[in-house]
Amino acid sequence: MRISKGALLVVIAVLVPVIVELRTALSWFGIELSILESLGLGAVLILGLVLWAAWPPNGDAETDPSSSN
Numbered sequence: 001m002r003i004s005k006g007a008l009l010v011v012i013a014v015l016v017p018v019i020v021e022l023r024t025a026l027s028w029f030g031i032e033l034s035i036l037e038s039l040g041l042g043a044v045l046i047l048g049l050v051l052w053a054a055w056p057p058n059g060d061a062e063t064d065p066s067s068s069n
Contacts, residue, residue, distance in 0.1 A: 002053050012046055019045065 001008075019042040023033045033041070 002055070002057055008050070008053050011049065015045060015049070016042065 003011075019038060022041075023038050026033060
């Protein structure tokens, strides 16, 4: 993993109110999001974050960056 599980949980916990407030901020510019659209946006962002965190940093799961030849 790119970050620890605890850090991932903290980032997700911070992302939730950001998504809620993003709905409010977008309404200032005349962009209205329904609650369902906000939930969908949040799910996509959290899924993307989890996929990024689980993906190996260099794209090669076999290589250990701490080992040297």
